[in-house]
Amino acid sequence: MASPNMLRTEALRCVWPDGTVALDGLDLSIRAAQVTALLGGNGAGKSSLLLSFNGILKPRSGRVLLRDQPLDHSANGLKVLRQEVGILFQNPDVQLFASSVYEDISFGLCNLGLPEPEARRRIEAAMELVGITALARKPVHHLSFGQKKRVALAGVLAMEPSVLLLDEPTAGLDPKGADEIMRFIRELQRSSAMTVVVATHDIEMVPLFCDRACVLDRGRVLFEGEVASMFEHRDLVRQAGLRLPRIAHLIEILVTKDGFDLTGTAMTISAARKILKSMKEERELNGT
Numbered sequence: 223m224a225s226p227n228m229l230r231t232e233a234l235r236c237v238w239p240d241g242t243v244a245l246d247g248l249d250l251s252i253r254a255a256q257v258t259a260l261l262g263g264n265g266a267g268k269s270s271l272l273l274s275f276n277g278i279l280k281p282r283s284g285r286v287l288l289r290d291q292p293l294d295h296s297a298n299g300l301k302v303l304r305q306e307v308g309i310l311f312q313n314p315d316v317q318l319f320a321s322s323v324y325e326d327i328s329f330g331l332c333n334l335g336l337p338e339p340e341a342r343r344r345i346e347a348a349m350e351l352v353g354i355t356a357l358a359r360k361p362v363h364h365l366s367f368g369q370k371k372r373v374a375l376a377g378v379l380a381m382e383p384s385v386l387l388l389d390e391p392t393a394g395l396d397p398k399g400a401d402e403i404m405r406f407i408r409e410l411q412r413s414s415a416m417t418v419v420v421a422t423h424d425i426e427m428v429p430l431f432c433d434r435a436c437v438l439d440r441g442r443v444l445f446e447g448e449v450a451s452m453f454e455h456r457d458l459v460r461q462a463g464l465r466l467p468r469i470a471h472l473i474e475i476l477v478t479k480d481g482f483d484l485t486g487t488a489m490t491i492s493a494a495r496k497i498l499k500s501m502k503e504e505r506e507l508n509g510t
């Protein structure tokens with residue numbers, strides 16, 4: 223059975239104050255308890271869409287619905303919304319402003335007026351989750367970029383949101399850090415049934431960590447559906463300025479240019495290994 227929709231847009235049109243149309247009549251759905259990749263070239267509208275999900279960018283027309291209820295853009299409505307829908311910005315410097323890591327993570331919770339023991343429990347749990355407990359007393363301005371990103375994420379997670387919006391979470395991280403953050407988000411999403419939306423240019427991680435994909439182009443939806451199905455629409459992928467994962471591209475070249483008789487396609491190394499192993503077994507059976 224398909225998951226219910228957590229977020230939905232109806233003919234959503236968003237225009238920045240300078241007149242730039244960022245989203246141009248968008249109709250799409252974000253399924254609950256899944257990881258959705260938001261893809262598209264530079265300026266396609268990914269960040270603008272995340273900002274509209276969080277109520278920061280208000281629709282010029284159309285609407286955004288959370289659990290089938292239109293967003294309430296009043297001051298109180300936004301306060302409630304931001305407890306439920308957390309956003310990690312691409313640049314952690316716009317998100318961090320307190321003097322120490324601990325204080326920064328506690329900022330959003332202080333605004334909720336939580337009792338001190340509950341706030342402390344949440345802060346410590348969030349620091350533990352993202353692996354920054356040892357940094358608790360460190361000044362934020364002494365942290366590396368990757369550490370700042372984890373602190374900003376801990377601040378979002380301490381609010382215990384049911385929807386997590388991530389704008390380029392792996393940008394600027396080393397390969398190990400990028401892999402760790404995506405694995406961690408995937409595990410967290412599975413254990414807590416969180417809904418996650420990831421705007422990214424990191425196409426390699428899409429088949430590894432995402433269930434669905436939504437491809438934007440000039441503020442419009444070009445594709446919405448399962449990740450595997452998106453990669454089957456190769457023309458569309460390329461039209462949107464995207465590419466296949468390297469391993470899928472290699473398989474494509476082996477079949478189309480080098481005449482390899484491979485059945486199926488592969489988006490990940492483990493899937494490619496299966497295909498190549500089955501080809502080897504078939505050859506051995508046929509004695510070729």
Ligand SMILES: Nc1ncnc2c1ncn2[C@@H]1O[C@H](COP(=O)(O)OP(=O)(O)OP(=O)(O)O)[C@@H](O)[C@H]1O
Pocket residue numbers: 238239240242243244262263264265266267268269270271
């Ligand atoms: N604060 C702003 N003021 C005016 N225009 C903006 C603002 N932020 C974004 N835009 C414009 O809105 C459009 C969509 O930008 P957006 O940042 O949402 O795209 P994106 O898909 O996230 O791009 P990228 O992959 O480069 O981060 C672009 O034309 C951009 O120039």
